[in-house]
Amino acid sequence: MAAEAGVAHGTVFLHFPTQEELLVSAIEAFGLRVAERLHELASKGSGLQSVLEAHVRGLAEHEAFYARLVEESPALPDGARAALVMIQSTLSHHFEQAAEADRAAGRIRDLPLHLVFNTWVALLHHYLVNRELFAPGGSVLERRGTELIDFFISLIGVGAEGRGERE
Amino acid sequence: MKQCIACGMPMEKPADYALGDTSKDYCVHCARPDGSMQSYEEKAASMAAFIVRTQGFDKAAALETARKTMARLPAWRGRG
Secondary structure: OHHHHOOOHHHHHHHOOOHHHHHHHHHHHHHHHHHHHHHHHHOOOOOHHHHHHHHHHHHHOOHHHHHHHHHHHHHOOHHHHHHHHHHHHHHHHHHHHHHHHHHHOOOEOOOOHHHHHHHHHHHHHHHHHOHHHHOOOOOHHHHHHHHHHHHHHHHHEOOHHHHHHHO | OEEOOOOOOEEOOHHHEHHHOOOOOOEHHHEOOOOOEOOHHHHHHHHHHHHHHHHOOOHHHHHHHHHHHHOOOOOOOOOO
């Protein structure tokens, strides 16, 4: 890392006294980039579909790093896991606002928010962790992202039949 | 883009800031109704409640995560 950054070996330890500090700082820096990108992309559209599109697009830019983070999260130190939760919190903040708007407009069903959120994250993470099976040698988010978003929205959406009943 | 000193949220537009005041260093979610910044305990409780509501964590685990996160933010550095 020191070679990559073009600094002396010891300089790394001045900024990051422990391995955990380096790890947490790297995840936080990544989280900030994801948060800013999500803010930027999600504000261009409205509704849950736009948030999910922004999520997939933002993560696709750092797919390998994020997938590695997901794979190793159970073994990460507490501070690093907290940083990962905060990345998910950035998403859940936008997710909640969009889901509330969609629910009020009758576009999605009235389901427990945390289960809807966790279902999306579980689906996405399954594809990321097994990306070599779903998109060998390429980006699974670019190849399968739209399919996953469309399926998820259809899962929680109010279908034509449901809308008729409401009316 | 400024980042809230109390929760880390990026603050882009005036509506993201406490009372819409872009000179403040904390966001609308970290402000009390009168515009002052929430205390450490208030923020830890609201952050934990948010994690429980949106991600379904156990309450104690959510509070622990909130404290660990807050300890690294400028407003609360070293606490937790």
